[in-house]
Amino acid sequence: MSLLDIQNCTMKFGGLTCVDSLNTHVGKDELVGMIGPNGAGKTTVFNIITGVYNPTGGDVLFKDKSVVPLKPYEVAEIGISRTFQNIRLFQSLSVRDNIRVSFVKSIKAGFFISTFHIGNYLKEEKEIEDKIDELLDIFGLLDVRDEYAVSLPYGEQRKVEIVRALATSPELLLLDEPAAGMNPTEKTELMSLIKMVKDKFKISILLIEHDMKVVMGVCERIIVLDYGKKIAEGNPENIKNDPKVIEAYLGETHH
């Protein structure tokens, strides 16, 4: 049984078909890469999975239940979390407070307890703080936890986004070009970090990357999109030598 099942999914905007009858899946504990040229529809797939868009056709199942009728916050509640290609950190919050937002959905203290700071309020806040620090430490961000998240360099902002998504305790993590804007060494480092996180937290990851080379090393399976269609799927070795994939990428370099 796969964790995420995308069944014949189609997304049309007006006359434009951005995702075309896509069939694919993500299994438990899998790290899957989704690659394809710019505008191939990768981010749109994420927006469908997370309930930002309703697909115009087909279905998306998470643990055998459709996510299509769910609102984005409900998708997060059932265990799917994501990062954004164009970083969307909370600008008025520190690094740590950005991540605290991820605990809002699971916190036991509701409106009343949080107003009066009674009961287990302090204990729970302390637990949250410890979890945040643990996550920040993994990503080497402990030193900057009190800075405004948007004041950090680009690469660190991307890491904060990953930590924020991880803090919602997802079973499936969707990463949209997490290595964008980084240099090749940073990219390789980040990829092994992602793989480590996947193993440590026993989650599944679907990772979008524009650059094929970056995901080759870490992904067990790769999905290739071009003009909204899946043109190839398989292990990195096969993908690298697939003529359709080579053509899609060659075509792109000529633009």
Place this chain on the structure above:
Amino acid sequence: MKNKLLFLSSLVLVFIINLFAGNIDPYYYTILIYIGINIILASSLNLINGYTGQFSLGHAGFMAIGAYLSVSFSTYFAPFFIDTFGQGVFGNSISFIILLLIGGIAAAIAGIIVGVPSLRLKGDYLAITTLGFAEIIRVIIQSLDVVGASQGFRGAYIFENGMKAAMIPADMSSVPYVFYSVPKYTNFFWTFAFVAIIIFFISNLMSSSYGRGFLAVKDDEVAAESMGVNTTKFKVIAFVSGAFFAGIAGALYGHFNLYINPEDFNFLKSVEIVVMVILGGMGSMVGVIIAAVILTILPEFLRGIAEYRMIIYALLLIIMMLLRPQGLFGVQLRPKKKK
């Protein structure tokens, strides 16, 4: 813990000051009370417009509901309150707490009715619905004879035959009656106790992890939703809490002024509260309090040009937007340049 101690000691302080409040010149005392009421109004709107990033433009409407409902109860049901709780300091206090809660809860219910449908929609529907709502409330009150309509409301006539009215009807001029004027319950203690309560409420809520939900909604709704924040719920909570405190402020106002008129709660009043929030810096508690103080005192110096208040507010806002868009005390949120 620190907050609780601070809160309790400020209540004690307010209580002690209240013991000496009799020595304050009545003119300054009145200004002091209005400062307190405006702090409650501005802080409660700050919850909606500042912390949660929505734009409500009808806060005076909730104040009106609180004022009219609470004052109606304290006059029309005056015999009940007097019989039940007596008129000693203690009995009056119980009566007033109930009356304040009536004002607050009525405004909160109105907040749910207005807020739930308009906050579910994406986009800036809130400004237009709240503006319309406040105007509708004012027009309704203007035509409600039971609260004096456009004449304003001073108290209730309770006739011997059981009839009750805000004015003496022509055919009842020979029937004996008792006139229950609005009781002067509001004093320094109650006003500033609620100032302390709202400060305690906001600072506690906003410092909690749960409270991050409001700030996340303000910064980025899409990201907040994706992290599991039910953005509509948080907007409604902020809006209804804000309405509740505006209702309390209205009840305090009614029981201080002892006369309320629909024009006390017109569009200008709503704008005044919005200006306090913007001037103080959206989401800055201290800034909004200082702005509320300044904008309460300022008109006292400008009595001669009171008709131009709207123009002065507009100019203040424009100058503010140009020079300090984050407000007098707001934090500059431009990312630091860092390599």
